[in-house]
Amino acid sequence: MTAGVMIVAGALAGVGGAALGALLPQRLRVAGAASLIWVACALEAVAAIQVLATRQPVILHSAQLLPMTGVDIVLSPFGALFVLLVALVAAPASLHAVGYARHGLDTRTAAAALPLFVTSMLLVPQAGSVATFMVLWELMALFSLMLVLVDHARSEAARSAGAWYATLTHAGAAFILVAFLMLAAGSSGQTFAAVAHHASRLGPVVRGSAFVVALVGFGSKAGMVPFHVWLPKAHPEAPGPVSALMSGAMVALGVYGIVLMGYVLLGGGPGWWWLLALALGAVSALYGALHAASSTDLKRLLAYSTTDNVGLSIMALGVSGYLAATQHRLLAALALVAALVLLINHAAFKGALFLSAGSVQHATGTRDLDQLGGLLRRMPQSGAMFLIAAAATSALPPLNGFIGEWLLFQSLLHGSGAGSTAGDVAIPLAVSAMALTAGLTVVAFVKAAGVGFLGRPRSAAAEQAVEVAWSMRLGVGVLVGACVVLGVVPGAMLPAVEAAAQSALHGMPAAQLSSGLDLQLAGVRGALAPAEVAVALVVAFLAVAGLRRALARRPAPRLTEAWGCGRELQTARMQYTAASFAEPVQRVFDDVLRPVHDLDLSHPAESRYFIESATYHSTVGDVVERGLYVPVIRALRHWGRIARGLQPGSVHRYLGYGFGALVVILIAVAVLG
Amino acid sequence: MLTLLLAIPALCAVVYAVVPWRRALGWLGTAAAAAVLVLGVVVSVGAVNRPAVTGLSGVLRADALSAFMVVVIGVIAVLATWQSVRYLDHEIARGASTRRHASVYGLLVQGFLATMLLAVLAANLGVLWIAVEATTVVTTFLVGHRRTRTALEASWKYIVICSVGIALAFLGTVLVYLAALHSGVHGQNPLNWTTLVQESHRLNPGVMRLAFSLLVLGYGTKVGLAPMHSWLPDAHSQAPAPVSALMSGVLLSVAFYAVLRFKVIADGALGPDFARTLLVVVGLLSLVVAASLLLTQHDYKRMLAYSSMEHMGLIALGAAAGTPLAIAAVLLHILGHGLAKGVLFLASGEVLLTEGTSEIDRVPALLSRRPVLGGIFGFGLLALLGFPPFSLFVTELNMARAEFQVGLGWAAALSILCMAVIFAALVSHGRRLLLGRGEKEQRQSTARLVAIPLIGGLAGCVFIGISAWPLATLLSAAARIVAL
Amino acid sequence: MNASLLAGEALAAVVQVVALALGAPVLLGLMRKVRAHFEGRVGQPVVQPLRDLRKLFRKERMRPDQATWIFPAAPVVLVATVAVAGAISPLVTTRPALGGSADLFALVYLLLIGSTVLALAGMDSGTAFGGMGASRAVTIGALAEPALLVTILALSFGAHSSNLPAIVQATVLHPEILATPQRLFSLGALVVVVVAESGRLPVDNPATHLELTMIHEAMILEYAGPDLALVTVGEAMRLALLLGILVNVVAPWGVGAADSLPAIALGVVALAVKVTAAGVALAVFEVFTAKMRLFRLPELLAGAFMLGVLAVVSGLVVR
Amino acid sequence: MTGSFYASALEIAVSVVLLAAMVTLWRRSVRAIVRSLAVQGFGLATVAAVLGFHLGDPGLLVVAALVLGAKAVVIPYLLTRLVRVDPGSRETQPLVNVPASLVAAGALTFLAFAATRSVTAVVPSIAGRLIPVGLASMLVGFFAMFTRRKAVSQIVGLLLVDNGVALVAFLATSGVPLLVELGASLDVVLAVVVLQVLAVQLRTRLGAFDLDQLTELHD
Numbered sequence A: 001m002t003a004g005v006m007i008v009a010g011a012l013a014g015v016g017g018a019a020l021g022a023l024l025p026q027r028l029r030v031a032g033a034a035s036l037i038w039v040a041c042a043l044e045a046v047a048a049i050q051v052l053a054t055r056q057p058v059i060l061h062s063a064q065l066l067p068m069t070g071v072d073i074v075l076s077p078f079g080a081l082f083v084l085l086v087a088l089v090a091a092p093a094s095l096h097a098v099g100y101a102r103h104g105l106d107t108r109t110a111a112a113a114l115p116l117f118v119t120s121m122l123l124v125p126q127a128g129s130v131a132t133f134m135v136l137w138e139l140m141a142l143f144s145l146m147l148v149l150v151d152h153a154r155s156e157a158a159r160s161a162g163a164w165y166a167t168l169t170h171a172g173a174a175f176i177l178v179a180f181l182m183l184a185a186g187s188s189g190q191t192f193a194a195v196a197h198h199a200s201r202l203g204p205v206v207r208g209s210a211f212v213v214a215l216v217g218f219g220s221k222a223g224m225v226p227f228h229v230w231l232p233k234a235h236p237e238a239p240g241p242v243s244a245l246m247s248g249a250m251v252a253l254g255v256y257g258i259v260l261m262g263y264v265l266l267g268g269g270p271g272w273w274w275l276l277a278l279a280l281g282a283v284s285a286l287y288g289a290l291h292a293a294s295s296t297d298l299k300r301l302l303a304y305s306t307t308d309n310v311g312l313s314i315m316a317l318g319v320s321g322y323l324a325a326t327q328h329r330l331l332a333a334l335a336l337v338a339a340l341v342l343l344i345n346h347a348a349f350k351g352a353l354f355l356s357a358g359s360v361q362h363a364t365g366t367r368d369l370d371q372l373g374g375l376l377r378r379m380p381q382s383g384a385m386f387l388i389a390a391a392a393t394s395a396l397p398p399l400n401g402f403i404g405e406w407l408l409f410q411s412l413l414h415g416s417g418a419g420s421t422a423g424d425v426a427i428p429l430a431v432s433a434m435a436l437t438a439g440l441t442v443v444a445f446v447k448a449a450g451v452g453f454l455g456r457p458r459s460a461a462a463e464q465a466v467e468v469a470w471s472m473r474l475g476v477g478v479l480v481g482a483c484v485v486l487g488v489v490p491g492a493m494l495p496a497v498e499a500a501a502q503s504a505l506h507g508m509p510a511a512q513l514s515s516g517l518d519l520q521l522a523g524v525r526g527a528l529a530p531a532e533v534a535v536a537l538v539v540a541f542l543a544v545a546g547l548r549r550a551l552a553r554r555p556a557p558r559l560t561e562a563w564g565c566g567r568e569l570q571t572a573r574m575q576y577t578a579a580s581f582a583e584p585v586q587r588v589f590d591d592v593l594r595p596v597h598d599l600d601l602s603h604p605a606e607s608r609y610f611i612e613s614a615t616y617h618s619t620v621g622d623v624v625e626r627g628l629y630v631p632v633i634r635a636l637r638h639w640g641r642i643a644r645g646l647q648p649g650s651v652h653r654y655l656g657y658g659f660g661a662l663v664v665i666l667i668a669v670a671v672l673g
Numbered sequence B: 001m002l003t004l005l006l007a008i009p010a011l012c013a014v015v016y017a018v019v020p021w022r023r024a025l026g027w028l029g030t031a032a033a034a035a036v037l038v039l040g041v042v043v044s045v046g047a048v049n050r051p052a053v054t055g056l057s058g059v060l061r062a063d064a065l066s067a068f069m070v071v072v073i074g075v076i077a078v079l080a081t082w083q084s085v086r087y088l089d090h091e092i093a094r095g096a097s098t099r100r101h102a103s104v105y106g107l108l109v110q111g112f113l114a115t116m117l118l119a120v121l122a123a124n125l126g127v128l129w130i131a132v133e134a135t136t137v138v139t140t141f142l143v144g145h146r147r148t149r150t151a152l153e154a155s156w157k158y159i160v161i162c163s164v165g166i167a168l169a170f171l172g173t174v175l176v177y178l179a180a181l182h183s184g185v186h187g188q189n190p191l192n193w194t195t196l197v198q199e200s201h202r203l204n205p206g207v208m209r210l211a212f213s214l215l216v217l218g219y220g221t222k223v224g225l226a227p228m229h230s231w232l233p234d235a236h237s238q239a240p241a242p243v244s245a246l247m248s249g250v251l252l253s254v255a256f257y258a259v260l261r262f263k264v265i266a267d268g269a270l271g272p273d274f275a276r277t278l279l280v281v282v283g284l285l286s287l288v289v290a291a292s293l294l295l296t297q298h299d300y301k302r303m304l305a306y307s308s309m310e311h312m313g314l315i316a317l318g319a320a321a322g323t324p325l326a327i328a329a330v331l332l333h334i335l336g337h338g339l340a341k342g343v344l345f346l347a348s349g350e351v352l353l354t355e356g357t358s359e360i361d362r363v364p365a366l367l368s369r370r371p372v373l374g375g376i377f378g379f380g381l382l383a384l385l386g387f388p389p390f391s392l393f394v395t396e397l398n399m400a401r402a403e404f405q406v407g408l409g410w411a412a413a414l415s416i417l418c419m420a421v422i423f424a425a426l427v428s429h430g431r432r433l434l435l436g437r438g439e440k441e442q443r444q445s446t447a448r449l450v451a452i453p454l455i456g457g458l459a460g461c462v463f464i465g466i467s468a469w470p471l472a473t474l475l476s477a478a479a480r481i482v483a484l
Numbered sequence C: 001m002n003a004s005l006l007a008g009e010a011l012a013a014v015v016q017v018v019a020l021a022l023g024a025p026v027l028l029g030l031m032r033k034v035r036a037h038f039e040g041r042v043g044q045p046v047v048q049p050l051r052d053l054r055k056l057f058r059k060e061r062m063r064p065d066q067a068t069w070i071f072p073a074a075p076v077v078l079v080a081t082v083a084v085a086g087a088i089s090p091l092v093t094t095r096p097a098l099g100g101s102a103d104l105f106a107l108v109y110l111l112l113i114g115s116t117v118l119a120l121a122g123m124d125s126g127t128a129f130g131g132m133g134a135s136r137a138v139t140i141g142a143l144a145e146p147a148l149l150v151t152i153l154a155l156s157f158g159a160h161s162s163n164l165p166a167i168v169q170a171t172v173l174h175p176e177i178l179a180t181p182q183r184l185f186s187l188g189a190l191v192v193v194v195v196a197e198s199g200r201l202p203v204d205n206p207a208t209h210l211e212l213t214m215i216h217e218a219m220i221l222e223y224a225g226p227d228l229a230l231v232t233v234g235e236a237m238r239l240a241l242l243l244g245i246l247v248n249v250v251a252p253w254g255v256g257a258a259d260s261l262p263a264i265a266l267g268v269v270a271l272a273v274k275v276t277a278a279g280v281a282l283a284v285f286e287v288f289t290a291k292m293r294l295f296r297l298p299e300l301l302a303g304a305f306m307l308g309v310l311a312v313v314s315g316l317v318v319r
Numbered sequence D: 001m002t003g004s005f006y007a008s009a010l011e012i013a014v015s016v017v018l019l020a021a022m023v024t025l026w027r028r029s030v031r032a033i034v035r036s037l038a039v040q041g042f043g044l045a046t047v048a049a050v051l052g053f054h055l056g057d058p059g060l061l062v063v064a065a066l067v068l069g070a071k072a073v074v075i076p077y078l079l080t081r082l083v084r085v086d087p088g089s090r091e092t093q094p095l096v097n098v099p100a101s102l103v104a105a106g107a108l109t110f111l112a113f114a115a116t117r118s119v120t121a122v123v124p125s126i127a128g129r130l131i132p133v134g135l136a137s138m139l140v141g142f143f144a145m146f147t148r149r150k151a152v153s154q155i156v157g158l159l160l161v162d163n164g165v166a167l168v169a170f171l172a173t174s175g176v177p178l179l180v181e182l183g184a185s186l187d188v189v190l191a192v193v194v195l196q197v198l199a200v201q202l203r204t205r206l207g208a209f210d211l212d213q214l215t216e217l218h219d
Helices: A003-023 A026-054 A077-100 A108-126 A130-151 A156-184 A192-199 A204-222 A231-237 A240-265 A271-294 A298-325 A329-364 A380-393 A400-415 A421-453 A470-488 A494-504 A530-551 A578-588 A623-646 A651-672 B002-018 B023-049 B064-093 B099-121 B125-143 B149-181 B193-202 B205-223 B231-238 B241-270 B272-295 B300-321 B324-355 B371-384 B391-405 B409-434 B448-466 B469-482 C003-038 C048-058 C070-088 C104-124 C128-159 C164-173 C175-179 C181-197 C225-250 C261-287 C294-318 D003-026 D030-055 D058-085 D098-115 D117-122 D131-147 D151-173 D178-206
Strands: A058-062 A071-075 A518-520 A558-560 A596-602 A613-619 B053-055 B060-062 C062-064
Touching: A003 A026, A003 A058, A003 A071, A003 A108, A026 A071, A026 A077, A026 A108, A026 A494, A071 A077, A071 A108, A071 A130, A071 A192, A077 A108, A077 A240, A077 A329, A077 A470, A077 A494, A108 A130, A108 A240, A130 A156, A130 A192, A130 A231, A130 A240, A130 B391, A156 A192, A156 A204, A156 A231, A156 A240, A156 B391, A156 B409, A192 A240, A204 A240, A204 A271, A204 A298, A231 A240, A231 A298, A240 A271, A240 A298, A240 A329, A240 A494, A271 A298, A271 A421, A271 A578, A298 A329, A298 A400, A298 A421, A329 A380, A329 A400, A329 A470, A329 A494, A380 A400, A380 A421, A380 A470, A380 C104, A400 A421, A400 A470, A400 C104, A400 C128, A421 A578, A421 C104, A421 C128, A421 C294, A470 A530, A530 C070, A530 C225, A578 A613, A578 C128, A578 C294, A623 B272, A623 B409, A651 B149, A651 B205, A651 D098, A651 D131, B002 B023, B002 B053, B002 B060, B002 B099, B023 B053, B023 B064, B023 B099, B023 B469, B060 B064, B060 B099, B064 B099, B064 B241, B064 B324, B064 B448, B064 B469, B099 B125, B099 B241, B125 B149, B125 B205, B125 B241, B125 D178, B149 B193, B149 B205, B149 B231, B149 B241, B149 D117, B149 D131, B149 D151, B149 D178, B193 B241, B205 B241, B205 B272, B205 D117, B231 B241, B231 B300, B241 B272, B241 B300, B241 B324, B241 B469, B272 B300, B272 B409, B300 B324, B300 B391, B300 B409, B324 B371, B324 B391, B324 B448, B324 B469, B371 B409, B371 B448, B391 B409, B391 B448, C003 C048, C003 C070, C003 C225, C003 C261, C048 C225, C062 C070, C070 C104, C070 C225, C104 C128, C104 C164, C104 C225, C128 C164, C128 C181, C128 C294, C164 C175, C164 C225, C175 C181, C181 C225, C181 C294, C225 C261, D003 D030, D003 D098, D003 D131, D003 D151, D030 D058, D030 D151, D058 D151, D058 D178, D098 D117, D098 D131, D117 D131, D131 D151, D151 D178
Parallel strands: A558 C062
Antiparallel strands: A058 A071, A596 A613, B053 B060
């Protein structure tokens, strides 16, 4: 089978999956859909690997499909990497979905939408023309929207999230379309090849504005601040596997779009474009990390952490473009590799985390951290996998998150002092933003793991939780395995990433990073041997554990009531809650988070000097939402109410409009002659 | 053949006038519509390769553009007449309508079809005008068919505003005639479109400027373009659902067809910029008005009406670009919009029948309570919002592309902005209407007979969005006729 | 690479780890002694921490009934990560065995593993104090991170690499860069960060007995016996390691190549002297400082961050 | 027909059309307004007849007869029946008062002259000179439509617009082709019939012909 045939067959398998999802009896729907999702993922992934290996793009065209433009599929090595990324998340997520099915995924609509969502994501990076890209992009939005709304009958939050998501994703698509059309306006066709050819001859104003417009559009899909507000609403409301797909794969396609625009179509640009991206990425990373650190809803925390991680990737991309603009071509390739590695890693660990959160929700019925606790004892495997994935997200070596951050740091290190003053100022700031982000991420995930999985259960639901079905555990396990493997032997993914980066940066030298198991930066001094570190850690761990065993009088510890400074009875209510855990961070960043505190004191009737009960509530809203979106919505509503006066029901008024228009036309004609 | 095309609905109308109403007679209208559709396809096949087919001693003329419009009329008419049967059954059952009224309804709907067919088949621009004016006369009673106070109010506004508009269009037609007479066009009939197009470069530009402005304003009234759009939400919300579907789905487009025909002449006489400016202005104005009034809309039928206005504004912008690509997109958009809006109006009629109100807030959680109907409404809304795979996405994309290509990028960007606002508004209304928890015992199923054509309509809209191969040659032939 | 060199490097790494493990408790004892001296007490013997450890190892292991495997694993992980960090850092030699496999950045994250796992263990105990300590500890860690990484960036400039041996070697080869403002600023930032990371005054009071003011101690409140011993060793090693890196960045003399036993021995002696000096200085400083309020810590760490940024900027100017 | 007689006859007939339009703005009694519409229809028929005689075009004479029948007799008759349903109905409070309306009508006439300069330039005949009057009459009718409250007044306004357009058609092109003219007249008559039916229904529902009450449908 040639790659072209596989691409088409994969797409057809996805559509077939939708058919199975719609037609099979309820019990089998999700499993049927999932099985064809695997087929689709496998076919597309094999095609992608073939392209990455041969570095020859696959080009397909059909004039019959898609009126007036036809469909253009171009699978370049760069797109192939994203196909692999989507497949990496989609296959385990659909496995997880089989177990998760009872939670609303087994309706006809959802079971049909899931394979279509995956298929559209698999095809987006293969789109070879403006029309094809926009169709697939919007299909991806549509099917994910349907999946976000799965729970609409029960949850007002899901309805609201759906509305926000639909509106913002559409606005984003509108920006993207305008950006593409600005470039395509005078070109001979609407294929990306033609557009890229034409774009090189456009003036700097058009190119710059197209890039900025595209950055906004793709940034909103990538969850870039301040266009992220849909993300912390939609990701939590979607079913677990869907959030994993959205966060792990779909969001990465936003970054794909920025690279597509900046590198593939425009062929790079001046430094300010990229410093803008760097700044937005840094702001996103910080903002996301800060909100993740102060969230008390497990999936909302993960959603904000997505904004954080994608922000890091956009930072790396910004550095890459900036270095390319200052003629540091090898380093530019290195930074692009860093951006892509960050995305792949994010797909693995955030996919695993969202799937785990889905398992938790499946087992306990809640995502509120303050209702969880003690899950590691009750769901040992799921819990352990969550811990590993959380460690990977916190960039702890030797897991994959660390590799990405290391590459990002190296890019920033070697990018500082690249020549322009703006860059020299920006990059140290970016490093500190990245560092603070890293610290806050640790806070967020220690909180998530500590409050959610350790200690005593905080509710009956958590008390009674049991381990989830094997399919769900296996789904998470695959991704957690990927976190470990990619962390210990990053060399496994690097050839593919380098091929992809080189195809995006056509004409630039390849950043040869890998030599066997180590990372050796070409052209600069920098090396890391994660495998060695991993082995050293394991050896050290075994040695210390052995030492303890040898020295201790009795190897197994005695189980006792916790001491707690001498308190007799330890209850779950005495533990630190998620909110109290986040309180110090929240207080430090009061100005950014602007939490709303509510303290209700009730006094006994006899005296106001005693307090009968006290409830304290603190909520952290999204400042950007409150400051940027809500006023716009309010203004539009206001205008809508005013505009109703345009249509008061009076036939005289209506005729008056026409008369006015006629008079204007006559005057215009009189003046023009 | 063209005469036969007109004769079918006319004969059918006669049958309704003569034979007393019985239920089976309702399906006659559907059969007539289906026959129109079939003949439309036959004419289309013929018109693709030849410049034009004529009939009735030269009064009728069908080129690819006319043939395409006949197909559009036929498709929506099949849907609308199919649902008419149920509408009449229901009205008679609840005593709101008598058998005699049902006959009148059938007669008028067929008359409506006949006048629209005449409009798109007329060789003579005067006849075109007569046919468009006749649609107003015929549909007034259809708008007021429910004979409620509000229905009467709507029909009054409809006929008064449209008559004025159409009178302006007549003045415009007269001025074109004058320009033709005084530039030495003396052919067989100076109001014949083909003659005028051939001689358009010789027409007096001063007269043509005034004439075309009046024509855009006049026919624009019937298209529902601002500022003469005001009748539209009232009439569409008060008319019986099948009539709303026909009006919104095809009548507006038929009126726009007239604008397109005149645009070719104006372009010949004045160059492309004049018509372009005018259409961009009215198109954008319509979009802004539609967006503004959709923001706080509380009635789902009015919501659909304003959405029609939005789409007509988009079509006007597409026509302003005027390249073959733009015109092909405009025409496909007309078909796609007709299907989607027709389905939506019919579905909203079904909602109104069962829920008894057209207030959005009093019909919550439709998806949970009436999954099939809610699903149809939801998918229809997605189609209107321009999501793929519905054809409106492709056509909007290509219209925008064409606008960017001719330097109207700013207008396209503004229209995209308005569409984003409209999107937000429709999403918020659709959310209130469709989503949420419904009481279990309220769960109702939808009659299969009702659902089938609606699902079919949506499927058609998807089909032409994915692959318009049966239409591709027809579209490009039609686009060549009126494109720059 | 020839076998003897490899053996030498491996030996150096082992020596570094062992020196850390044995020297750290002694350093702790020394600092207490200095403090006692300034407070007019006699104080414990310098080797008292070692005796305490021996005693603790003989005691029974305990584990709260709610806790999971995290709780007993955490002390081991802490010690293991500090040990690995010790093995790859240029303490007695510029070329430790795994020196090429990790850089300063990796070192920071290795140390982060230990503190993270310890925080988790604090929460695992299911008590109020565990959560409190964990929350405070990770917050401080998060705030110290920017200052730390910016300082690393500044230090990496001179060597064009973030590889720690490379940085130390660059200083050995070009001692004149020590006098640059860049190095001075980085040094200031590094000192604050080391104090914060190792939980010393004014950030945290390791000798406190008041639960509500505890940070680190609150987190490990439930540990007893050998586990507590490991936590204590681990923390002491971390302090010693951070001080060792600090002194080697400031004064890299005596750090030799790993090719001969005498060189290693010289390195150990030099390290011991320098770290002792640094430890004494820190202890003296602690005598005259009070613990800061938790919510004034950001000011301190922001100050360190500013120093780091200044270091970077001056590095760019000099270049 | 001699040239000068043709010219003055045409001018008088055209003036009658415009004057009749103005009168509808001036009078308050609905009955009077309908009467002036009939007068205008007569004027219009006269214009067609004069042109027909002048050009020797029998088709135009047929049209003149047709116009006379439809616009001076049938339509006014239909409207009178409508008025009879509600006798004594007066346009007591137009949205724009009578003096202002008349001033506006004057201004509209100027506008009509200004806007049709290009048209009159193309048609350099006596009839061509008078084209602006048709447009003015149309504008006055349009003005009446959106300033007068009674249903009948609005219908009359619509007919004024129609007559104005017809006048332009006669003057500019000696009438559009017969087929079109027939169709157009039929449409107009039908429209008036529809409007009359609607007005009666409205009257039974609302109890009056006041159009201000038609504001139930709004946003």
